[in-house]
Amino acid sequence: MIAGRSCELSRPLTVGGSDKMLEVQDISISYGSCDVVRGVSFELREAKTIALLGPNGAGKTTLIRSLNGTIPLSAGEIRLNDKLLTAYSRREISQTIAVVAQENETKFPVSVLQFVLAGRFANGSAFGWETDTDIATARKALLECDLAEFENRLMNELSGGERQRVVLARALATNARILLLDEPTANLDPAHQALMFRLVRERCHEGASAVVITHDLNLAAEFADEIMLLKNGEVFAFGSPGDVLNDKNLNEVYNVQVLLDANPASGKVRVTTVY
Amino acid sequence: MRVQKRSLRNNEDNITNSSLYVVNCSLFVVSDQKDLNRRIAISVLLLFALALVLLLAVSVGSESLSLFDLNEQQRAILFDIRMPRVFLGACVGASLAVAGASLQALLRNPLAEPYLLGVSNGAALGTMIAFVFFESFGLARPILAFAGAGLATFTVYQMARSRAGMNVERLVLSGVIVTTFLSSIIVLLTSVLDAARLRGFTFWLLGDLSQATYQGFYLTLIAAIVGTIFLSSQARALNLMMIGERDAMDFGVEVGRVRLIVFGLASLLVGTAVAASGSVGYVGLIVPHLIRLAVGSDNRLVVLFSAIAGAIFVVLADTVSRTVIAPRELPVGAITALIGAPVFIYLLRRN
């Protein structure tokens, strides 16, 4: 069941052979008369991690939520495996795309394992009970997130950081090939921040891809293959960390002064903000 | 996999029941043999309790009967009066408990309940209109009750929504507004329309199983079965929706469709129950709560077990209502409120 590879990925729905998993073509999203995202285009390829950066209100969360279809587009198209996103059912989308987002508090007593098992919903039947595979997958996800002994705890007993990791575990349990993460390291301590990104990278090595929203420029530089810099709903810059993270871009987008050098341990770009 | 026995922290009581090994400290359901056994054990226990309660209810009443050796008149009492009433009570209890459990999961609010949300009053108003204007058409009452319940549910939901999603306080407030508004319409109609015809109606509004017939029982039974089965089919989706609508959507739940189905079925259940027996309150609130305390929040269990426990609750309440001041009768809704309100307060304080 869980032998050999460290995870089982669900097969893509169309046997396309294309390595373009998500294709975003010139999309715009508006609330009323206000354009939150304008004219964004990019491709998400297999085994790639894209970091989505930008100041507050730049439209990052809106953009990422449009990628799994939970926010409708005002213009443009998104294709998943060469098929329009709107042509899929929610269940089909959820088998391929998993989301890590800010978590809601619930008034009902829900255990950690029950919470993570929600990630297996799309793979099961409506009436059905969880299979052994489901439970093993969920347990493995918890183990990966350093939460093995939390299985039977209640969600509202945990700290913010612990809950955040459970949310990540839920997304990992889906074995989806595309991961969308909205500020997943917000409440995590440095060790777990690194753990989280490492887990995402591992998945990508096995063929998954990820889009990560983060404010941590250095984590982005360390772990992302490409960086998309958003400003006012438009793509300000898109490319490798070395190309995008320069002082001119960062100054214009974030309105801060930065110093750039190389991280001595990994050699990747290191950004230091001048306060 | 071992089922662990661990005492709960916080202020949750230790609910170990070692003789039956029905401990559910971990509050989740895991699919393995021991757990399956435990689920079966609880089901059997509940069904047994239901059978016992039904037997008790049928043997007790304002006229004492021995169940063997019945003359013709006593047979008539047993079969024509007591049995339809007891069985109707069971169906009404099941319907209301299941509706309450589903609404609570859907609206993510443990206080959601058909009575408090105004759904019962909507059904009562529909029944009243059927009673006054469509008296000859027998099915008018459940149909209009269903319509009234659906309308009330829709109104409360629309009022409680905001851009940020369902807000719990808004929901309770909207429920209160809709309930009181509908109550005043009912009072208005009672005053304005012919007093003689509606005199008995006011008593019925408080919950009255005394007008039970086999027809009413069959209708409510069908609705209860259909409602419970289809809501159980949505139970897994409800488990996700209980955590959050957005989360549910992210992980594959067709939120709009589930919402429609749950609202529709809850209205059906409440509508048929109220059309048959008036407004029996607190069942949809107390029973799912107690079930959740015993077996956790997994709706696949909560919905099914609430049906059985709801039936037990209402049959017991009705037995009290027709024996305590025999040969007179109390409205069963008064008994459920007398029991339900203090339990509700207790539950509120524990939170």
Next chain:
Amino acid sequence: MRIADFSKLRFLVCFGLVGLSLLAFACSTSNPPLEPKADYRTVVDDLGRSVSVPVKIERAVSLAPSLTEMIFAAGAGDRLVGVTTYCNYPEEAKAIQKVGDTMTPNIESIIALKPQVVFVSTASQLEAFMATLAQQNIVVFVSDAKDLEGVYRNVEQLGDFFETKSRTAEVVENLKRRADFVRHGVGYSARAGNPTRVFVQISTDPLFTIGKESFLTTIVRYAGGDSVTKEVPTAYPKLSKETALALAPEVIILSDSDDNKEPNAVFKNSPAVKNGRVYKINADIISRPGPRLVDAIEQISEKLNASSKKESSE
């Protein structure tokens, strides 16, 4: 305005409001109590209250259909200036100005009619309302006729009020004679040891009947029957269907109203239904504790005397 000014302003407003309300309260209680005048007499009403009624009553209001009937029986119907919407007997009562109904009378209409006395029955339970009328110097007389004896007493009292004693004496004498006629009638004594078992149904579903405290229990007895629910507490209980079925009455009396068109389904095998001995009696005469209670006795007795072979129904 500065904050200090605001709080001063608030204080003044509150003080002013409190002061005004105290003033209003003081004014409202400043009416001196009425001195008993020469042309008043003091009587005791059915609640034990001592009331001062004018010796000459020209304008009276009745707030219960039973009281209206009694006042007309006392020959003082021409002095009624206001009645309730349900006061429909005798015919002349229908022409009198309506002032609401028994449970919710319209106080303004009553006051506008400038009556001297308002007759109220205990069914109204209107303490606050009585206080308002007292302030307008309108006397309230409460009647509480619980049975036939109470009706006789009330009618005689009305004779005293309206100075129609000779008339009322005659009326009461007449009523007693008619009631006694029934009680000593042939049918009655024939059944004396074995009175007919009667069930009086007030509404079909839910099933309401008469209980121990209803005057109808006595009326049924005078008519030669025996109410099967005479031991049930309260006046108009909702009866368990099982008990109703077990009671197996010989005669069912329905008070004729829209929600009482037929006997409850549990009676379908009762002797009453099987023998066709289901009778409707006018709802007014059996619900009003007034002179027509004797009509009720006569009608019920007539039904009870009817042959049990479906010869006379209704």
